[in-house]
Amino acid sequence: MAEPFLNIEHVRKSFGSTTVVQDFNLAVEPGEFVSFLGPSGCGKTTVLRMVAGFEEPSAGKIVIGGKDVTHLKPNQRNIGMVFQAYALFPNMTVGQNIGFGLRVAGRSRAEMDKRVKEMLALIRLPDLADRYPYQLSGGQQQRVALARALAPAPKLLLLDEPLSALDAKVRVSLRDEIRQIQKDLGITTVFVTHDQEEALSISDRIVVMYGGKAEQVGAPFEIYNRPATRFVASFVGTLNMLNGKVVDPKAGTVEIDGQKITLGRDLGKPVGAAVTLALRPEAAAIGGPGDLSLKGTVADVSFLGSVIRVRAAVGASRISFDRFNSPTTPPPVVGEPCDIKFSAGDVLVLGD
Amino acid sequence: MTRAFAWAGFLIGSMIFILPLLGMTEFSLSMRRGEYSFDAYASVLADPQFRATFTYSVVMALFTIVFGVLLVVPTAYWVRLRMPGLRPVVEFITLMPLVIPAIVIVFGYIRLYNTSSWLPLTGSDLGTKVLLMCGYTCLALPYMYRAVDTGLRAIDIGTLTEAAQSLGAGWTTIFGRVILPNVFVSVLSGAFLTFAIVIGEFTLAALLNQPAFGPYLQLVGANKAYEPSALAVISFGITWLCMGLIQIVARLAPKPPAQLH
Ligand SMILES: Nc1ncnc2c1ncn2[C@@H]1O[C@H](COP(=O)(O)OP(=O)(O)OP(=O)(O)O)[C@@H](O)[C@H]1O
Ligand SMILES: [Mg+2]
Numbered sequence: 001m002a003e004p005f006l007n008i009e010h011v012r013k014s015f016g017s018t019t020v021v022q023d024f025n026l027a028v029e030p031g032e033f034v035s036f037l038g039p040s041g042c043g044k045t046t047v048l049r050m051v052a053g054f055e056e057p058s059a060g061k062i063v064i065g066g067k068d069v070t071h072l073k074p075n076q077r078n079i080g081m082v083f084q085a086y087a088l089f090p091n092m093t094v095g096q097n098i099g100f101g102l103r104v105a106g107r108s109r110a111e112m113d114k115r116v117k118e119m120l121a122l123i124r125l126p127d128l129a130d131r132y133p134y135q136l137s138g139g140q141q142q143r144v145a146l147a148r149a150l151a152p153a154p155k156l157l158l159l160d161e162p163l164s165a166l167d168a169k170v171r172v173s174l175r176d177e178i179r180q181i182q183k184d185l186g187i188t189t190v191f192v193t194h195d196q197e198e199a200l201s202i203s204d205r206i207v208v209m210y211g212g213k214a215e216q217v218g219a220p221f222e223i224y225n226r227p228a229t230r231f232v233a234s235f236v237g238t239l240n241m242l243n244g245k246v247v248d249p250k251a252g253t254v255e256i257d258g259q260k261i262t263l264g265r266d267l268g269k270p271v272g273a274a275v276t277l278a279l280r281p282e283a284a285a286i287g288g289p290g291d292l293s294l295k296g297t298v299a300d301v302s303f304l305g306s307v308i309r310v311r312a313a314v315g316a317s318r319i320s321f322d323r324f325n326s327p328t329t330p331p332p333v334v335g336e337p338c339d340i341k342f343s344a345g346d347v348l349v350l351g352d
Numbered sequence: 353m354t355r356a357f358a359w360a361g362f363l364i365g366s367m368i369f370i371l372p373l374l375g376m377t378e379f380s381l382s383m384r385r386g387e388y389s390f391d392a393y394a395s396v397l398a399d400p401q402f403r404a405t406f407t408y409s410v411v412m413a414l415f416t417i418v419f420g421v422l423l424v425v426p427t428a429y430w431v432r433l434r435m436p437g438l439r440p441v442v443e444f445i446t447l448m449p450l451v452i453p454a455i456v457i458v459f460g461y462i463r464l465y466n467t468s469s470w471l472p473l474t475g476s477d478l479g480t481k482v483l484l485m486c487g488y489t490c491l492a493l494p495y496m497y498r499a500v501d502t503g504l505r506a507i508d509i510g511t512l513t514e515a516a517q518s519l520g521a522g523w524t525t526i527f528g529r530v531i532l533p534n535v536f537v538s539v540l541s542g543a544f545l546t547f548a549i550v551i552g553e554f555t556l557a558a559l560l561n562q563p564a565f566g567p568y569l570q571l572v573g574a575n576k577a578y579e580p581s582a583l584a585v586i587s588f589g590i591t592w593l594c595m596g597l598i599q600i601v602a603r604l605a606p607k608p609p610a611q612l613h
Contacts, residue, residue, distance in 0.1 A: 052514075052518060053517075054514055054517075073517075074514070074517040074518055075517045075518070075519075075520045075521055075522055076520075077518075078520070079518055080518065081514070081515065081518035083511050083514070083515060085508055085511055087508065087511040087512055087514070087515040088515075089512060089515070089516075089529075089530055089534070090507060090534055091530075091533040091534050091536075100516070100519050100521075100529075101519035101520055104516075104519055104520045104521045104525055105520055145515075148515075148519070149518070149519075152519065152520065
């Protein structure tokens with residue numbers, strides 16, 4: 001494994017008496033794309049701002065490229081930053097905005113012009129150099145902001161919810177574009193979002209944050225399929241929660257609404273203990289494959305186009321699952337009894 | 353009903369504001385018996401005293417504007433950026449010149465900076481001019497501060513500052529290249545107001561014994577008949593020109609950026 005490029009070690013941040021980030025640790029590899037994912041107020045922006053130098057950690061250390069930058073001013077860190085509100089300089093043209101970093105660094109006019117051209121080509125807006133920010137759409141403004149951040153060739157790129165202010169279509173296309181540019185340049189990137197789909201789709205690794213702590217750090221596949229905590233499980237993706245009672249902890253038998261299922265693994269809980277099982281919507285199906293089954297009634301059917309989402313009632317619990325639409329199989333009828341099948345391997349036993 | 357009130361308001365307004373103005377203008381044009389003429393204006397403009405005092409006040413106004421901008425813009429910026437809690441306090445301080453009469457300010461100055469004080473500004477001509485400029489800045493402060501503060505409110509100075517910092521800019525660059533250009537229109541409107549105030553100001557200049565336009569107005573007013581009216585119309589014209597320029601500048605300025613709220 002290569003030496004990490006960005007190292008956040010035991011960082012804590014308090015505002016007055018409230019601690020908003022505690023014991024945060026993260027090592028980001030060179031060229032890696034890491035997302036911070038979490039609900040509003042969990043401290044994502046605060047961590048990012050500490051990396052950028054806009055806030056000073058109350059404790060801990062931040063190392064970038066082997067250099068301790070914990071107490072370095074933001075304008076000495078050579079970091080590219082993209083903000084949710086674009087933050088383009090309204091008094092400057094697109095070209096001047098992109099060239100700002102180079103101008104500050106005292107580069108020659110020729111070098112600046114060349115770099116601005118390159119950057120405009122990179123964001124595929126080659127003809128807009130002379131426009132003012134107010135003459136651009138939100139998506140264009142954010143691409144210019146990205147070009148401006150990248151123009152001085154920083155070693156680290158930080159993005160704080162750069163897509164939140166854009167409409168859905170632009171959001172998806174720009175997110176893919178950001179990822180492509182990031183890969184092409186091989187720039188180490190930290191991306192903050194509260195949109196799980198965004199995080200899952202573009203990241204090498206995701207840091208799921210909650211209450212100022214990193215709950216889990218892992219690849220999207222890992223985060224989604226093996227959530228380490230109850231919070232991660234409930235926050236990432238849709239999850240069916242089934243409350244049951246342990247019948248046989250060794251064999252992993254659990255009783256849900258009078259029906260018994262056996263997971264075939266040790267639950268590590270005493271007989272009679274309450275246990276929460278979780279199941280992804282895509283892991284269950286009516287009459288589908290799978291060694292386990294629960295009987296219930298169809299409670300609700302929504303037709304979403306390519307997918308049909310069915311909600312079934314099993315006692316007090318509700319299980320949602322998706323089925324691909326097929327012109328020859330009509331959707332289930334509300335009120336019908338159904339047999340929900342799934343595999344023991346897909347059932348998560350949630351910790352506390 | 354409301355319409356009647358509106359008309360009544362308009363009527364009263366014109367009686368106390370427009371009619372005297374019309375009367376004064378009419379009077380200023382009546383120097384020649386039996387017909388209207390610009391004789392009074394010609395007489396005023398030909399007076400070398402007029403030119404000297406007017407030039408003096410214009411120059412003072414320019415210095416006051418520069419000093420005021422350098423004082424107010426960084427202060428308002430810093431307060432908004434780093435000490436938002438202090439804003440009401442600063443706002444209150446900038447309002448003080450509205451409630452403290454100029455005569456009190458100037459007596460304070462004279463007591464503090466007279467020839468036998470620790471900083472004898474009134475002892476030299478330059479010192480007195482500096483003192484006068486400070487006084488003018490003080491009088492213009494409420495208007496200047498409000499104009500600049502409003503301008504700063506229209507842009508997201510916090511994020512713009514951080515964007516510039518992350519691109520390597522230091523404070524001077526941020527101030528000169530990012531903040532000042534973006535509040536330029538507000539600064540200009542503050543500047544025109546300052547100009548109008550300085551041109552007409554009497555108390556400070558008179559008590560500091562400076563050859564400014566205000567005391568000249570008073571002098572002419574006490575000694576001549578038609579010329580004071582002509583002068584009053586001229587200074588009104590200057591004030592209104594300033595107001596008009598504020599409007600024009602505000603309209604010509606580039607449109608505000610597409611902002612997020
Ligand atoms: N300057 C500050 N002073 C006091 N509290 C602050 C300050 N900045 C942030 N906080 C608090 O720290 C907590 C974390 O804020 P932060 O902005 O990091 O959240 P976030 O995860 O980015 O949320 P969002 O998704 O809403 O942007 C919040 O409770 C916030 O109120
Ligand atoms: Mg945030």
